[in-house]
Amino acid sequence: MRVLWFTNTSSCYSNGTANCYNGGGWISSLEREMWKRPDVDMAVCFYFSGIDRPKKEVQDKTTYYLLPRPKKSWKYAVKTIFEAPERSTWEHEKLAIPALVDVVNDFRPDVIQVFGSENIYGLVAKHVSVPVVLHIQGILTTCLNAFLPPFMSWRMFLWQDVSVRRLLHRFSDRIAWRRNSVTERRMIRSVQHYMGHSVWDRRVTHLLNPQARYYSCGEILRECFYDPACERRLPVRPVFVTTISSQHYKGLDLVLKTAQALHNVREDFEWLVFGDVNPKLTERVFHVKHSDVNVRLMGVATAEQIKAALLSATAYVHPSYIDNASNSLCEAQLLGVTSVATYVGGIPSVVEDGVTGFLVPANDPFQMACLMNFLSEHAERNVAMGKVARDVAMRRHDKSAIVERVMEIYAEMLSKPEK
Secondary structure, eight states, X not given: OEEEEEOSSOTTOOXXXXXXXXXXXXXXXXXXXXXXXXXXXXEEEEEOTTOSSOEEEEETTEEEEEEOOOOOOHHHHHHHHHSOHHHHHHHHHHHHHHHHHHHHHHHOOSEEEEEOSSSSGGGGGGTOSSOEEEEOSOXXXXXXXXXXXXXXXHHHHHTSSSOHHHHXXXXXXXXXXXXXXXXXXXXXXXXXXXXXXXXXXXXXXXXXXXXXXXXXXXXXXXXXXXXXXXXXXXXXXXXXXXXXXXXXXXXXXXXXXXXXXXXXXXXXXXXXXXXXXXXXXXXXXXXXXXXXXTEEEEESOOHHHHHHHHHXXXXXXXXOSSOSSOHHHHXXXXXXXXXXXXXXXXXXXXXXXXXXXXXXXXXXXXXXXXXXXHHHHOHHHHHHHHHHHHHHHHHHTOHHHHHHHHHHHHHHHHHSOOO
């Protein structure tokens, strides 16, 4: 079977330089497992910086298609600013799709899998006869709805500093989010096959495209988190770990408010926050400085560094306002770490409240602080919940079972005509 993937990351492709960004690691993990299948010929296509023309390269057992991002004239950029998002998304499609179709025609796949709806790749389904399945990672439309936390306005977000360059970047970012959300809804109406791993993404997909076929399928996590020799050790002084990215809907404000609430009842804790977060606007809006409430911003870290922190943590804390079944949270579960997470999106599909962790409503810092304090004071319950979480996560993220499921989905897509 010839399988073509469109991805937001370069997956296993190597150009001889280190990549400090660790997102999307589960895609490369799945690709490595797919190499073990003698009945699969793999190709992966993605946008790649630093090139001005398409590039095709074979590495290991995969054919990689590297594409430059579509060149946009100043006239196109101006139209994007002033046009309605609905019109802009059609212009974007006309600009980007021909290169994607060229890749399909060159590789001649039996099946196409698109990872995520964040990019325009999924619209290729309208232009080719090959069956396309979209793997839901997150859904932009729901993220845009929760983009800013309570008490933060778009005016605050856009005008947070006096730098003209950064103001234009944020303004462009907002326009892109609006346009891409419209593109996503068009994409979901066009694609007829979906893979997902939570009740939430099944429901949202069904709402946007009731006629689509949905297939449940787990995700393979980064290799180091499967290590059976890992041993969790609870710290004497409570330590909490969070991994988030820079978007405000990931909940940095909830981290600060929860840390403040916890700091009011105990000061002997530390909260390690990994990721490319910038706290300046959040601290100014909510009047809490991270250094005053025992929060340490650790920056972007490797999988091994995060793993080491988790193995000596009291709990993993997930503060997002919207999310699918977060892989960062699932990695913590694989290590047997109990979690405290917001009851949003697909998170209830991976955290069973009171069994593998605790769930709290979004923007409830007091209940979150209470449960973090509970886990720090009840070591036996904490360890027991963590062991259950690990057992459940090991089954959910079983590599062999996931590869078999992916192949089953491909076969079913080929056996059933499009609706």
